Amino acid sequence: MSRFITSSIGKKFLMSISGFFLVAFLAIHLTANLFLLAGKESFNKAAHFMDDNPVIQIMQPILAIGFLLHILYSLIVQFQNWRSRPVKYKKKDQRNESKWSSRNMIWLGIFIFAFLVTHLMNYFIKMKFTGSPLLEGEGEAENSYALVSSLFTVDSIGYLAYIYSAFYVLGFVALALHIDHGFWSAFQTVGWSNIKWRKRLEFLGSFYAFIIFTGFTIIPIYFLFIK
Secondary structure, eight states: OHHHHHSHHHHHHHHHHHHHHHHHHHHHHHHHHGGGGGOHHHHHHHHHHHHHOHHHHHHHHHHHHHHHHHHHHHHHHHHHHHHHOOSOOOOOOOTTTSOHHHHSHHHHHHHHHHHHHHHIIIIIHIIIIIOOGGGOOSTTOOOHHHHHHHTTOHHHHTTHHHHHHHHHHHHHHHHHHHHHHHHHHHHHHTTOOOHHHHHHHHHHHHHHHHHHHHHHHHHHHIIIIIO
């Protein structure tokens, strides 16, 4: 078993399995975030439900760990591929044979990781550890809405809101492109795909990537131009 895990195939297998955790984590995260569009009271209730529900509290760290493992194994596999080809050689032009996202998964992954770190520093760290004046609400209930919406609001941080919102949107562009290729590829790696199902899984991956991109990018657009 240990040989399988440390082998190239084993790492790709674990990377694919952890990718399914990423898909589930994003679905839950998006569902909660869309309550921002319903207003302060609705989002705060959703955030408190996420914090107080024991099932969610068990699922979130498991899915988050799977997400981090996916990033780790992606980097390990890519670096091993680079090391195995230390001398550059003439490559066949694959632009007409594969998607741009499939040829640049590692760079998309690195950008997503940078976006994730920024996202955690702005929200998760403040919510769970350091606190923030923006979280101060009525009574003991935290005002998560104020913290999450602040970086998209010109009234809160001025024109920096446009810069952060653009970075946020680019983060989800990269994530959507990553999912577009990674979704069906994960099924293929674990042996749950064939010629018949390949096109269907590619469609499902593209559709899911579109939902994730659209759902998350609606949020900064809403606070910048509609709210």
